[in-house]
Amino acid sequence: MRRRTAVVAGVVAMATVLTGCDFSVYSLPLPGGAKIKGPSYSITVEFSDVLDLVPKSSVKVDDVTVGTVQKVWLEGYVAKVKLKLPKSVDLPDNSRATIRQTSLLGEKFVSLAPPTGDEKPRGKLENGELIPLSRTTSNVEVEEVLSALSLLLNGGGVAQLQIITQELNKALTGNEPAIRSVLTQLNTFVGTLDKNKQQIVTAITAVDALAKKLNAQKATLATAIDSLPKSIATLDKQRAALVKTLQALAKLGNTATRVITASQQDLVANLQSLYPLLTKLAEAGENLPKSLELLLTYPFPDAAAKAVKGDFTNLDITLDVNTKKALEGILGLKLPNVGPNALPTGNVSLPLHNPPKFPTNGLPSLPVPTGATTTCITLLGLPVCTAKLNRSAFDPELAKVLMPGVAK
Structure with missing residues (x-):
């Protein structure tokens, strides 16, 4: 009885010591x-x-x-x-x-x-x-290896291997050429896929981008799909009118075909006749718009307005008239060619108030301005005169602007 009491007291004392210390199982010296x-x-x-x-x-x-x-x-x-x-x-x-x-x-x-x-x-x-x-x-x-092995042995494929082998033998026996052909085609198919894998990846990427865009427009697509039945119903109601419109278009097409066929030769002839005119217009190029600009201000170009200083301008013009051509145009006659030394010449000063009078044969009477010198000759019994204006504050640059190519 005393021995039992001592053992119990020793155990209690040991437990008291252990509970009073910071004790852990991991603090014990263990192998590892x-x-x-x-x-x-x-x-x-x-x-x-x-x-x-x-x-x-x-x-x-x-x-x-x-x-x-x-x-x-x-x-x-x-x-x-x-x-x-x-x-x-x-x-x-x-x-x-x-x-x-x-x-x-x-x-x-x-x-x-x-x-x-x-x-x-x-x-x-x-x-x-x-x-x-x-x-x-x-x-x-x-444990994982043993578990997989037990699954294979107890419920699994070991018992089924013989059946699988027998069925494969039955399926393959006599079909060797067909199976070989299938394997060859499969090899070709896989090889083609391997060669075009970059294009396949590109196509898949494009499909992915398209799917993203469609997803972004999902609300719009849903609205369009919801409104599609109403649009189809409206088209169904207007079907008769659409059919009549198409039939009228067919008749119009037939009529236009007949008209074009009938007028084909005339149209080709008109186009051929227009070809020279259009060709010449194309050759005229930029000269045509320039001549149209001069039309409104003839005989002076647009630049002549810049030569006017105030309310006057200085002008000196020399007229060089071919009398033979002028008379032929006025009289309607063919005059003989006569050399310049065979005609008599002379200088006659005419006063301003007494201009020369020409016979009544259609020749105009021209007044001579102040300071002009007139030279007359007699040709076939008719006086032919030329007048020359005296220079008065002559400006060569002004003359070039007013009468380009004529003023000297």
């Missing part, structure tokens, strides 16, 4: 991660599934234990593991982390390794850094 002495640093690793990884598990590099797992917790749908490593472990910044198993039924541990393949190591892994989910993996569990 390496004991780190000296400087160290911590990193965080993300996993989609940590399996049954627990704190105090090992952290290995090249299958050598170098650190330990400090903490495992869940953040959202991602499991995070905090690792403690000694400063002597030098790993690149883009290292990869994998949850592995020591043996078939052994404990789990975290394996760290530099990147492999085309990716080259860069930087250095330091305290507080994170290895993201994209650079972590976990090996297949034994």
Whole structure:
């Protein structure tokens, strides 16, 4: 009785001591991660599934234990593991982390390794850094392998493999040429798709852009579709009028065809007659509008208005008249060619108030201005006179403006 009391008292005393201290199971010396002495640093690793990884598990590099797992917790749908490593472990910044198993039924541990393949190591892994989910993996569990194997053996395909093989043999026997042709065509089809994959991608991109535009105009399309039945009903009501309109258009077309056929030759002849006129108008070019400009101010061009200073202008004109051509035009006669030395000449000064009088044969009487000198000759019994104006404040530039090509 005394021995039992002593044991109970010892257990109570031990429980009292333990409850009075900051005690945790993880503080007990358990097998697992390496004991780190000296400087160290911590990193965080993300996993989609940590399996049954627990704190105090090992952290290995090249299958050598170098650190330990400090903490495992869940953040959202991602499991995070905090690792403690000694400063002597030098790993690149883009290292990869994998949850592995020591043996078939052994404990789990975290394996760290530099990147492999085309990716080259860069930087250095330091305290507080994170290895993201994209650079972590976990090996297949034994339980998963056994579960898949049991599904295959108990409910699955092992019992059906013989039936599947027999049915395939029945289906393929005697159809080898057709199957070979199908495989050849399939190979050609896949090869054509591979050659035109860029065009296919471009077409899919264009369809995607079209779908986005249609989605942006969804309200407008819905309004158009809603109003479409009313439009169709309106067209249905106007069907008879539309039919009559189309029939009238058909008659008009037939009539126009007959008219054009009947007048074809005349139309071609008119066009051929217009061709020379249009050709000459085209050749006239910019000369035609210039001549039309002179029509309203003949015989002076538009620039003559700039030569008028106030209410007067100075003008000196020399008229050179071919008397033979003038008489032939006035009398309607064909005069013989006579040399200039065969005609008598003379100078006659006529007063202003007594201009020469020509016979009544249609010749006009011309008054002679003040200061003019008149020269007359006798041709076939008729006096022929020329008058020359005396120069008075003559301005050559003004004469060029007033009578271009004539004034001298």
